[in-house]
Amino acid sequence: MTMITPAEQWREALPSGNGTIGALVYGSIGTERILFNHNELWYGGNTSDIPDLSAELPVVRKLLFEDYSRTLDFESGEVEVKWRDGETSYSRRLFVSIPDSISVLSLKANQKNAIDGEVTLDIHDLKDALLKNGMLFDPGFTYDLI
16 A cells, blocks of 8 residues: 555554554654554544545546655555655655564665654543543543553
8 A cells, every 4th residue: 555645643644563562654754653552452443434535546646656655565564654855765664573562663865864853752642532431531530440
């Protein structure tokens, strides 16, 4: 599966996982986000219908030939984001290892010193999180997780 635009929110992310750990890759060229999840934290949830965007096919075909792409390999679970900025080509690849239960991220550029940034670990915005009973998560409430 190949996407040609950045994913602005986690619902547009490309998934990778090993059955226990899941990773959703989304964001933009300047800020990539990886939302990690664990099977003990996920129970299902509700999804809305996918809109019919077939009328946009000519635009999508045109954009496929330009520089930005997001790809998900369904066999390996590897997510790759590639783009060009001038003469520099960049790629970010992520997968979740089944035997090691870890997520691996690789950042590459074809020019020396082209990659610069920082990595942070933050709690995901819980404004649309649901509890197992279907109720919205309330960050002001203390939950018994045992």
